[in-house]
Amino acid sequence: MDNTPRYNNAPYPPYPGFNPPVHYGANYQPYTIQPGPPPPSYVIERPPSNKLPFSFFSSRASTIFAILVVIVALIGVALITAYKLNAFGNQTSYYQPAEKCLPNKTLCNGIAECSEGGDEAGCVRFRWDNSLLEVMSRKQEDHWLPVCSVGVANNFASYVCQRFGFHENPTVEVVTVNDNPSNVGLYTSGSSDTIQGSLDSGACSSGRFLSVRCSDCGIQKKSRIIGGTEAGAGDWPWQISLQIHSNGDYEHICGGTIINNQWVVTASHCFTSSVPLSYWRIVAGTINLDQDRVVSSIAAIFKHEKYNDNTDDFDVALLKLTTPLTFTAGVQPACLPMSQQSFNPNTRCWISGFGKTVATLKETSNVLMNTEVGIISTEVCNSPTVYDGAITPRMMCAGDLRGGKDSCQGDSGGPLVCLQNDRWYLAGVTSWGTGCGQTNKPGVYTHVTEVLPWLYTKMEDSRLLPISAAFGLRGKEIFRWREIGDLSCGVEEEEDAFAL
Structure with missing residues (x-):
């Protein structure tokens, strides 16, 4: 049993020009390279004195004060310029620019109403415990519907999984659903660059729906943590x-x-x-x-x-x-x-x-x-x-x-x-x-x-990032490229297209 007091890590070793991290509480924190012990500091108390080395209003004091102001201003300008020029390294992927969305946006309605399309990502889920594939209805926000086993393309499951970075052949089964007496589900209704935009709701006559597992995960294919x-x-x-x-x-x-x-x-x-x-x-x-x-x-x-x-x-x-x-x-x-x-x-x-x-x-x-x-x-x-x-x-x-x-x-x-x-x-x-x-x-x-x-929103919304990184784009340029790039050609067409 470990009875040590709360452990607060030292900051990351300083890289030139990098900002130290803020304190984020008594957590495990990433392990950081330990610096040597700091030199001892001493506080020397002196009796109070009303004497100043020079008068604040003297010409000498005014000159020094003015010089200090100029130096501080120049340092500030230099820091801002360096940041603008990305002199502190590529911070591209730590933060995304905030999305601008239309007022009263509707999630997953097949219409992009945010600048980065975030309102149209993350509209798929897999339900426990039979991995039932569900897609949010584009007609009613936060209303999830299963996908009919007939009336969709044969490679629809692969298309869905690939959008989240799962490139294995998915395991697809056909299941019944006990809590859907009307057998309402989704079937292919047209072409769209979003999953939900290509589907419409209706009765699944067979009463059978798609169960999809995107990867063969969680298997130990094998021939100190504290107390471990x-x-x-x-x-x-x-x-x-x-x-x-x-x-x-x-x-x-x-x-x-x-x-x-x-x-x-x-x-x-x-x-x-x-x-x-x-x-x-x-x-x-x-x-x-x-x-x-x-x-x-x-x-x-x-x-x-x-x-x-x-x-x-x-x-x-x-x-x-x-x-x-x-x-x-x-x-x-x-x-x-x-x-x-x-x-x-x-x-x-x-x-x-x-x-x-x-x-x-x-x-x-x-x-x-x-x-x-x-x-x-x-x-x-x-x-x-x-x-x-x-x-x-x-x-x-x-x-x-x-x-x-x-x-x-x-x-x-x-x-x-x-x-x-x-x-x-x-x-x-x-x-x-x-x-x-x-x-x-x-x-x-x-x-x-x-x-x-x-997690699913980020994985789906970031499919173009490796292409952007390959072209050396950084910061807002990546997302601008996503907005103006031709998403209907080349590798994206091959990845996103599925037979209707």
Whole structure:
């Protein structure tokens, strides 16, 4: 059991011109390269004196004051100019420009009413527990309908999955639905550049609907976390190490979870420092960072727009990889949970990571550690003796109230996975906690089911980003290219088109 006090990390090592991160509370925080101890400081008290070295209104004082004002002004102009010229590195993917939307916009009606099309993304979900494909009706906001098994193109399921970055052949089944006595569903009605725009509602005469699984995820194809043990090869093939380049080498900062061959889920609080995109990479396919592994650079980083660095609410981020991963026994995706899927209290789940095995250590672990934890109810976790109301609907707690089993610094962004229906689902993203392994201070994880719409929206809305990155576009230029680019030709036509 670890009874260390709340651990507050040092900031990232300073890169020239980069802003240090703000304080975001007592959370696990990304592991950061530890600086040497600061020199001691002393306060020398002197008796008060009314004497000044010179009069403020003297000509000498006025001259010095004027010089200081000019210097400060020049520094300010220089900083603004450097920022405009992107002199602090490519910040492209940390934040997207805010969308401008028409007043009283309607979600998923097949008509883009926001500048970036965000109102027409994230209009698909997969319902627990038969993976029923549902699309929001374009006639009624927040009304979800299943897709008829007949009356749609044969490759419709592939078309849907590819829009979210799933390029495997999907598994498609035909199922009945008990809570739809009228058999109302969706069928192909025409051509559109959105999923919902090509569908219309009506009665499915067969009473049978599409069940779609976009990938063969959550399978351990295998031949220290606080209180944990070393993981075996292939135990957690979706685990990655998020690393940053520093002092001529790469250092582990956070964990993350592969969800398909080009997207990784991690935590927003891993990116509180302004670091060029080219300094980041992910390492996958290994249980020992000193051994053979798969390395990929990152094309884009998306932090949740509502992330609060004081409360760590909405602590989730998406990484889009420059080059898609090749799946092997050691590199596999975890399953995203489905709509309405729940992880009830006392469910036994697992956490893994390359973080610290003891909170007081300076170094993280090169060996992947794992341990079993139990889901703790929000009611218990919000009690005065635990986290006293700090747990929001986007958070979930897991661990052992007796202490001893927990995540720690360096595990941030990593997976909390639970086995359901013989597959491992990403239930949570390691976010924060008081200390590591302390009594009544379990780990707090971003509740992935609660942020599913955001994940799907970002994956669908960012399909053009690798093309933009390949052309070296940055910042608002990427999104302008998306607005004015010809989306009806070339690779996009091949990706989006499906037979009607």
